[in-house]
Amino acid sequence: MYSEELNDEMNSLEINDIKSIIIKLKTIMEENKDDLCELDAALGDGDLGLTVSKGFREIAANIDELAVKDIGNLLKRSGFILADKVPSTMGTLLASGFMQAGKLLEGKESLTPNEAATLFEGMILGISKRGKAAIGDKTIIDSLYPAHKALEVAAAQELSLKEAFKGAYEQARLGAEHTKEMQSKFGRASKYLERSIGHQDPGATVGALIVEGFHLYINEGNK
Amino acid sequence: MYSEELNDEMNSLEINDIKSIIIKLKTIMEENKDDLCELDAALGDGDLGLTVSKGFREIAANIDELAVKDIGNLLKRSGFILADKVPSTMGTLLASGFMQAGKLLEGKESLTPNEAATLFEGMILGISKRGKAAIGDKTIIDSLYPAHKALEVAAAQELSLKEAFKGAYEQARLGAEHTKEMQSKFGRASKYLERSIGHQDPGATVGALIVEGFHLYINEGNK
Amino acid sequence: MKKFINAPENVVTEMLEGLLFAHSDLLKTADDNVKNIVRKDAPVKDKVAIISGGGSGHLPLFLGYIGEGMLDGVAVGEIFASPSSSQILSVTKQVDSGKGVLYLYGNYGGDVMNFDMAGEMAEMEGIQTAAVIGTDDVASMPKGEEDQRRGVAGLFYLYKMAAAKAEEGSSLEEVVRVTEHASRNVRTMGVALSPCTLPEVGKPTFNIEEGQMEIGMGIHGEPGYYKGKLQSADDITSTLIEEISEDLSLNQGDEVSVLINGLGATPLEELYIVCRKVKDIFLDREINIEKVYVGEYATSLEMAGLSISVLKLDDELKRLLHRPFNTPFHKQL
Amino acid sequence: MKKFINAPENVVTEMLEGLLFAHSDLLKTADDNVKNIVRKDAPVKDKVAIISGGGSGHLPLFLGYIGEGMLDGVAVGEIFASPSSSQILSVTKQVDSGKGVLYLYGNYGGDVMNFDMAGEMAEMEGIQTAAVIGTDDVASMPKGEEDQRRGVAGLFYLYKMAAAKAEEGSSLEEVVRVTEHASRNVRTMGVALSPCTLPEVGKPTFNIEEGQMEIGMGIHGEPGYYKGKLQSADDITSTLIEEISEDLSLNQGDEVSVLINGLGATPLEELYIVCRKVKDIFLDREINIEKVYVGEYATSLEMAGLSISVLKLDDELKRLLHRPFNTPFHKQL
Ligand SMILES: Nc1ncnc2c1ncn2[C@@H]1O[C@H](COP(=O)(O)OP(=O)(O)O)[C@@H](O)[C@H]1O
Ligand SMILES: Nc1ncnc2c1ncn2[C@@H]1O[C@H](COP(=O)(O)OP(=O)(O)O)[C@@H](O)[C@H]1O
Ligand SMILES: [Mg+2]
Ligand SMILES: [Mg+2]
Ligand SMILES: [Mg+2]
Ligand SMILES: [Mg+2]
Structure with a gap:
């Protein structure tokens, strides 16, 4: 609703695209609320769907009052909202991720494919700084990281944003699924020790959904 | 086990017969425990089966230490046990009934049919003195009273004990069934007002079971 | 049934043993019966004593209200069943300081009969007793038949009022008056x-x-x-x-x-x-x-x-x- | 689901409004936010302040332990969710008497991160803080990884010890020492x-x-x-x-x-x-x-x-x- 049409040649994300993607994420999280709660019920306290759907709802509700020009600022202020409104583990980690991504993209009014990769780099950086988890620890990082890698490679190969996010989404989805084989090292789930194996990590699923939001918006013009 | 055989001509109850009847009542109440609890659950707090089965169990357990010669004393001391061990509504009322019957039969070493009627008269007297309920109030009295009437008539007609208790049991059973049509005026059940109609009174059912105990012992020689 | 219990018939006794251990600073038994519980400092001199009692399964009712500013003693019944008259008598004797004893309990047939019996027995032993019966449950009988109603949580207030009044040094009559007044309200x-x-x-x-x-x-x-x-x-x-x-x-x-x-x-x-x-x-x-x-x-x-x-x-x-x-x-x- | 609630998303706020009304003699809010609750007499002069916090749904944990001889303030989260760092900061500012503030809470990821963030912010505002994290739940991690365990009911004892020590006039370091000692035991x-x-x-x-x-x-x-x-x-x-x-x-x-x-x-x-x-x-x-x-x-x-x-x-x-x-x-x- 905010963005101009993305045509096939277009290869940057404007601030209005980012806003639209956030609104799209609100819908996606809402639709996946119950499934996420169920995944979290198996490994944690069963509230993850509530947290993330509420988190994106709160950002979306205030999106018009958030910075209009600067993507960095938009992300940072989205992070503040998450920190304030959904201070659970996932909410706080996403907040840190958004804030860090905002820092890296300060002043940007539009993002090149390379800068879109930077956005995810910032997310991962913020999350791992706050939460101390690394790849393979069965967290949201395990879906965001492969997505970020895919975006970097795509940018290096000068692929289109559409191509880039198609690949990134595929990687994120695989990454999330891959967490089934891992043992949780952080959060409530870590107390399950080896019994956490076999369950898909709810946080990693959220990571994949975030990438999916970008992908759907860019590839299906789903605005 | 205590009594000599009752032959068809025999027309009195010895103290050992009374003891055997109490032991029989213990078994009957045990068998009817769950049904009585269910009846009480519909109109009260669901514990009546526990109370009466425990009550007769306690008397039976001490039966050898209770007076060996005097039926009045046996009944009184059985009443004390009930008052002490099962002081719920039904337990306390039965206690009062046993004590009053014991008073009326003081010194008796055996009971004529007429004195058997007196036993039930004493029960009713003790219960109504303590509980203030009258016929038709949907209580234990509504099964004991018709049984007592039948015993009195049978004694006047000089029927055998067997005949007398056959009729008394029939009347007690009908009396208990008849409580279905009544509205509870006493105890927890009274709070149901007209909604108590339709349910058989658990206390009246106990009354009928007591008469049944006498009847079975006397008529089936079920010792 | 999902309960932390051992043999069902021992629930009340075992519960009381645990409770008496946990609160040995405040409670003691009368006549060594764990079902007869009184204040550690009973009888309290020159004070009308307040006793309650009833079935188990309602904690903190009834025995949970024993203590300074509340009850002097409680006769404890089995789950949902009245205590016996002899239990009540035993508690009565243990708490009476000579100023009389108020029986304060909820309106249930078994309890009424047993407190009545106990009162008769106490009288024979020269102890003055009076009774106020809690009937606060609006839903249990229609207006006009207030005194037929069941006693429920409102008993807490009756305990509070009776005990506070007793602690002010009032006579049994005065305590009864205030408690009945509270009960009506x-x-x-x-x-x-x-x-x-x-x-x-x-x-x-x-x-x-x-x-x-x-x-x-x-x-x-x-x-x-x-x-x-x-x-x-x-x-x-x-x-x-x-x-x-x-x-x-x-x-x-x-x-x-x-x-x-x-x-x-x-x-x-x-x-x-x-x-x-x-x-x-x-x-x-x-x-x-x-x-x-x-x-x-x-x-x-x-x-x-x-x-x-x-x-x-x-x-x-x-x-x-x-x-x-x-x-x-x-x-x- | 059988609950006495109105809209599920208002459960925590409405619960807190009722609770603040019922206990207005003991509690007040910080910054007019019902989720930030402190002692009525906060800040208490010359005393190390003790703060806790965590998700709702555990009453009396956490806010039920605010009061003399216990906590100075609590930041309250939604059901099973951490309070925010800005809430914790707001409570911190309200209870600090200059002697420093102890953050004392259970070992859950969200809480740890938010208390950490709040501590960093408090430091920037010149308030000294320290943290002790409850890890008493034996079942949650094997021996050898004690500090990874969850914090559960044992927190009660940590509150009790920390607060009693603080009331004796001890320094933040001393309070931390005793609380960590209690935590190990x-x-x-x-x-x-x-x-x-x-x-x-x-x-x-x-x-x-x-x-x-x-x-x-x-x-x-x-x-x-x-x-x-x-x-x-x-x-x-x-x-x-x-x-x-x-x-x-x-x-x-x-x-x-x-x-x-x-x-x-x-x-x-x-x-x-x-x-x-x-x-x-x-x-x-x-x-x-x-x-x-x-x-x-x-x-x-x-x-x-x-x-x-x-x-x-x-x-x-x-x-x-x-x-x-x-x-x-x-x-x-
Ligand atoms: N230290 C951590 N670093 C990164 N991700 C984490 C960490 N701890 C937990 N997570 C992620 O958070 C998810 C759970 O989030 P959430 O339901 O909000 O937790 P809680 O309800 O325990 O506060 C997990 O599935 C995992 O992906
Ligand atoms: N005042 C009364 N007089 C005679 N019988 C009564 C009276 N009140 C109750 N009952 C009888 O007692 C039965 C319930 O007994 P019980 O289950 O022991 O009561 P509770 O569990 O309420 O103490 C009723 O079915 C009724 O027959
Ligand atoms: Mg969760
Ligand atoms: Mg009953
Ligand atoms: Mg009962
Ligand atoms: Mg949670």
């Missing part, structure tokens, strides 16, 4: 969401379907007067307060104390949601809530549900209300 | 019989079949290490005490305090049956129970279950244990 309405199970029975005594509630249910599962769809906390609260206010003829300008009581399985969080609505309703009607109690004060094993009690205050009751008390469960400084 | 084991339901989710997060129990379950339904047939109260108690005693290396002659905590739906009666067995076990092992607490101290909505916490005492902890406290829920004279 307290009302309770309850609502249940799920049943409870007697350990010896092993299955629930009744059933409330998913999504349903029952208004007016008693603390032994005696049925209420309305069974229907579970409503919002605010709507339920309005209904309960409505019934109580009407029965108690509450008017603008009145002063009250409110007790919001959980029946066992209902989280404290929910009781406070109800508390909020009570505050709003009474604020709106310009009825002053002098003091509010929230928590478990009279339970029914693991029943989910709650009750609201309202005590209408005058100057005397207000003064007595604020006196401190110190019991194993609840304390007021 | 407290252990908890829990067992659950039935699940709880998040109001916004509307159905239980897990399931325990009829006749089954789960040992080691956490207070948010985090699973335990043993799921099996429900055993007798005595057997369960033996298992829990066994695990705790071993983990805590309890020996003959040791002195302890024991907390027997109901998780929500379990009747007090059952807790006392467990209490009796604890007494017998420790009597047998010649371990002295200096003081026992029985009741609801850290719940999990309407979960049926209980936990046992044991604090090993030395002279200092013993002295601190007996200091009085006065909170809305529990009081010690």
Whole structure:
């Protein structure tokens, strides 16, 4: 609703695209609320769907009052909202991720494919700084990281944003699924020790959904 | 086990017969425990089966230490046990009934049919003195009273004990069934007002079971 | 049945053994019977003694209210069953200081008969007794038959008033007067969401379907007067307060104390949601809530549900209300 | 779902409004936010302040422990969710008397991150803070990884010790030392019989079949290490005490305090049956129970279950244990 049409040649994300993607994420999280709660019920306290759907709802509700020009600022202020409104583990980690991504993209009014990769780099950086988890620890990082890698490679190969996010989404989805084989090292789930194996990590699923939001918006013009 | 055989001509109850009847009542109440609890659950707090089965169990357990010669004393001391061990509504009322019957039969070493009627008269007297309920109030009295009437008539007609208790049991059973049509005026059940109609009174059912105990012992020689 | 118990028939005795151990600083037994419990410092000199009693399964009722500023002793029955007259007599003898003993308990047939018997026996032993019977449960009998009603959580207020009055050095007659006055001014309405199970029975005594509630249910599962769809906390609260206010003829300008009581399985969080609505309703009607109690004060094993009690205050009751008390469960400084 | 609530998303706010009304003599808000609650008399002069916080649904945890001899303030989160760092900061500012603030809370990812962030912000504002994290739940991580364990009902003892030490006028360093010492000496084991339901989710997060129990379950339904047939109260108690005693290396002659905590739906009666067995076990092992607490101290909505916490005492902890406290829920004279 905010963005101009993305045509096939277009290869940057404007601030209005980012806003639209956030609104799209609100819908996606809402639709996946119950499934996420169920995944979290198996490994944690069963509230993850509530947290993330509420988190994106709160950002979306205030999106018009958030910075209009600067993507960095938009992300940072989205992070503040998450920190304030959904201070659970996932909410706080996403907040840190958004804030860090905002820092890296300060002043940007539009993002090149390379800068879109930077956005995810910032997310991962913020999350791992706050939460101390690394790849393979069965967290949201395990879906965001492969997505970020895919975006970097795509940018290096000068692929289109559409191509880039198609690949990134595929990687994120695989990454999330891959967490089934891992043992949780952080959060409530870590107390399950080896019994956490076999369950898909709810946080990693959220990571994949975030990438999916970008992908759907860019590839299906789903605005 | 205590009594000599009752032959068809025999027309009195010895103290050992009374003891055997109490032991029989213990078994009957045990068998009817769950049904009585269910009846009480519909109109009260669901514990009546526990109370009466425990009550007769306690008397039976001490039966050898209770007076060996005097039926009045046996009944009184059985009443004390009930008052002490099962002081719920039904337990306390039965206690009062046993004590009053014991008073009326003081010194008796055996009971004529007429004195058997007196036993039930004493029960009713003790219960109504303590509980203030009258016929038709949907209580234990509504099964004991018709049984007592039948015993009195049978004694006047000089029927055998067997005949007398056959009729008394029939009347007690009908009396208990008849409580279905009544509205509870006493105890927890009274709070149901007209909604108590339709349910058989658990206390009246106990009354009928007591008469049944006498009847079975006397008529089936079920010792 | 899911309970932390051993043999069902030992539930009460074992519970009491644990309780007497945990609160040995405040409680002791009478005649070495764990079912006869009195204040550690009983008999208290020159004070009318207050005794209660009733079936188990309602903690903190009844024995949980033994202590300074509350009860002197309690005769404890089996689950949902009256204590025996001889138990009551034994407690009576242990707490009497010569100023007489008040029997203060809820209106249930078994209890009434046994306290009556005990009173007769106490009299024979030269101990003066009197009885006040709690009948606060509005739902249990229609208006006009108030003295036939059941006694439920409102008993807490009767204990509080009787004991505070007794501590002021009043005579048995005076204590009875105040307690009867309080009794006429307290009302309770309850609502249940799920049943409870007697350990010896092993299955629930009744059933409330998913999504349903029952208004007016008693603390032994005696049925209420309305069974229907579970409503919002605010709507339920309005209904309960409505019934109580009407029965108690509450008017603008009145002063009250409110007790919001959980029946066992209902989280404290929910009781406070109800508390909020009570505050709003009474604020709106310009009825002053002098003091509010929230928590478990009279339970029914693991029943989910709650009750609201309202005590209408005058100057005397207000003064007595604020006196401190110190019991194993609840304390007021 | 059977709950006395209005809109599920308003549960926490409405609960807090009711609670602040009911306990207005003891509590007030910080920055007019009902989720930031502090002692009525905060900041308390010349005293290290103790703050806690965490998700809702555990009353009396966390805010129920605000009061003299206990906490100075609490930042309250949504059901089972951490409070925000800005809430914690706001409470910090309100309670600091200049002697510094101790953050004392349970080991959950969200809470740790938010208290960490708040501490960083407080430092920027010139307020000295320190943190001690409760990790008493034996079942949550194996021996050797004690500091990874969850914090559960044992937090009660940490509050008690930290606050008593602070009230003696000690410095933040001293309070931290004692609290960490207490933390190393407290252990908890829990067992659950039935699940709880998040109001916004509307159905239980897990399931325990009829006749089954789960040992080691956490207070948010985090699973335990043993799921099996429900055993007798005595057997369960033996298992829990066994695990705790071993983990805590309890020996003959040791002195302890024991907390027997109901998780929500379990009747007090059952807790006392467990209490009796604890007494017998420790009597047998010649371990002295200096003081026992029985009741609801850290719940999990309407979960049926209980936990046992044991604090090993030395002279200092013993002295601190007996200091009085006065909170809305529990009081010690
Ligand atoms: N330290 C951590 N670093 C990164 N991700 C984490 C960490 N701890 C937990 N997570 C993620 O958070 C998810 C759970 O989030 P959430 O439900 O909000 O937790 P809680 O309800 O315990 O606060 C997990 O599935 C995992 O992906
Ligand atoms: N005042 C009374 N007089 C005679 N019988 C009564 C009276 N009140 C109650 N009952 C009888 O007692 C029965 C219930 O007994 P019980 O289950 O022991 O009561 P509770 O559990 O309420 O103590 C009723 O079914 C009724 O027959
Ligand atoms: Mg969670
Ligand atoms: Mg009954
Ligand atoms: Mg009963
Ligand atoms: Mg959570």
